[in-house]
Amino acid sequence: MFSLASCHATGNLRLSTVSADYLRAERQRIHNATYNTKIDFYKKHFSGLLLFKAVNDTNNRVVFVTETGFKLFDFEFTPHSFNIQYCLPPLRKKLILDVFKNDLGQLIQTDTVSPVYINQKDSLITFTFARENNKYEDYIVDSKSGQLTAIERGGKCVKQVSTKIVGINKGNFDEISIRHHALKLHIYLKQIER
Amino acid sequence: MKHRVVYFLLFMCLSVITMAQSFAPVKDETSTRKKIAEIGKTSNSIKADFVQEKNLAMLSEKITSKGTFYFKKDNKVRLEYHQPFKYLLVINDGKILIKDDAKSTQMDMHKNKIFQEVNNIIISCVNGSAIGSTDFDVKMLENAGQLKLEMKPIAKGLKDFFSSISIFIDKKDYSVNRIEMNEVSGDNTIINFSNKELNGNIDDKLFSVSK
Numbered sequence: 125m126f127s128l129a130s131c132h133a134t135g136n137l138r139l140s141t142v143s144a145d146y147l148r149a150e151r152q153r154i155h156n157a158t159y160n161t162k163i164d165f166y167k168k169h170f171s172g173l174l175l176f177k178a179v180n181d182t183n184n185r186v187v188f189v190t191e192t193g194f195k196l197f198d199f200e201f202t203p204h205s206f207n208i209q210y211c212l213p214p215l216r217k218k219l220i221l222d223v224f225k226n227d228l229g230q231l232i233q234t235d236t237v238s239p240v241y242i243n244q245k246d247s248l249i250t251f252t253f254a255r256e257n258n259k260y261e262d263y264i265v266d267s268k269s270g271q272l273t274a275i276e277r278g279g280k281c282v283k284q285v286s287t288k289i290v291g292i293n294k295g296n297f298d299e300i301s302i303r304h305h306a307l308k309l310h311i312y313l314k315q316i317e318r
Numbered sequence: 319m320k321h322r323v324v325y326f327l328l329f330m331c332l333s334v335i336t337m338a339q340s341f342a343p344v345k346d347e348t349s350t351r352k353k354i355a356e357i358g359k360t361s362n363s364i365k366a367d368f369v370q371e372k373n374l375a376m377l378s379e380k381i382t383s384k385g386t387f388y389f390k391k392d393n394k395v396r397l398e399y400h401q402p403f404k405y406l407l408v409i410n411d412g413k414i415l416i417k418d419d420a421k422s423t424q425m426d427m428h429k430n431k432i433f434q435e436v437n438n439i440i441i442s443c444v445n446g447s448a449i450g451s452t453d454f455d456v457k458m459l460e461n462a463g464q465l466k467l468e469m470k471p472i473a474k475g476l477k478d479f480f481s482s483i484s485i486f487i488d489k490k491d492y493s494v495n496r497i498e499m500n501e502v503s504g505d506n507t508i509i510n511f512s513n514k515e516l517n518g519n520i521d522d523k524l525f526s527v528s529k
Binding site (some may be wrong): 158160162169171173175177179185187189191192193194195198209210310312316318 | 333370372374376377379381383397399402403405416418420421423436499503505507522
């Protein structure tokens with residue numbers, strides 16, 4: 125806890141001092157939306173449409189289809205599991221599946237645990253959650269707009285994956301940029317009309 | 319009595335609509351096959367607007383997109399998606415050009431199985447060669463205005479993905495009205511064509527695959 129704190133700016137807040145509005149903001153997620161999606165992996169560029177659907181309060185499906193209509197994968201996320209409903213064989217690789225599981229999962233799953241650490245710097249409130257294997261996730265909320273603006277994933281001090289979120293449209297994040305620092309992987313999503 | 323007449327007329331109207339939509343086996347299959355093959359040989363180009371619907375059965379969701387389709391003999395294809403996203407796919411002489419609003423990518427079609435299948439299906443549907451394909455078992459049906467080619471895949475790769483592909487052809491000019499690609503999973507992709515311009519002059523530049 126102390127070593128984690130050493131990587132963050134000062135100004136720790138107690139959970140009880142944080143407004144319930146900001147806690148709600150930290151729990152913002154995608155419910156039902158379709159995104160025009162671009163993926164850049166090293167020198168390769170891919171695109172398609174990602175469809176998010178909340179099946180009920182806890183379970184979500186995420187389907188990726190090409191613009192021409194070919195389905196590449198269909199994943200189901202529940203609070204404690206990740207199920208592959210369909211995945212095109214060339215994509216059934218652990219590294220690829222882990223990336224999608226973590227990157228898409230962070231956008232739809234709400235936390236049932238409390239943050240281990242809350243920090244405020246200027247208008248930004250950071251909720252830090254402890255994950256397995258000494259990993260941490262920072263959910264950063266802008267206290268002025270009440271919107272979740274970023275998610276940082278990684279170790280105690282080194283960020284491995286940075287997610288930026290801009291705007292809310294029809295109750296869903298409007299624009300999302302996910303950057304993997306070690307993999308040269310960038311995933312960009314822009315919401316489109318359904 | 320007045321109500322009975324109204325119900326009778328309504329029933330008759332519904333019956334006529336149902337009959338118009340239902341398909342029966344083609345009466346003269348040999349001559350119809352010959353006609354489709356002939357038209358395929360003589361059709362040089364097609365330009366049409368399209369509406370594509372991707373239906374995700376398990377989720378009761380659909381994704382609709384619109385654009386313009388171009389075909390020029392022998393195997394040049396251009397698919398321009400305008401709504402709700404910008405996307406361009408050009409297939410020409412074994413090469414593919416893909417342009418989205420971020421980047422242009424050129425690739426060799428033979429290295430990408432998905433595009434190979436997309437290309438084969440589009441070309442064979444448009445130029446009529448689908449009826450002679452050994453990859454499908456083809457049933458020919460018709461109603462007053464349209465022919466329907468009901469194609470069940472035989473080839474392994476296709477069979478794993480598609481349960482059937484149906485092509486609806488306008489009897490007036492033998493052009494394709496609609497393509498339905500039904501997947502094994504229960505999902506399907508439906509493409510409806512409209513504002514068709516047959517054998518017009520289409521500039522070769524539209525099929526350029528240079529970045």
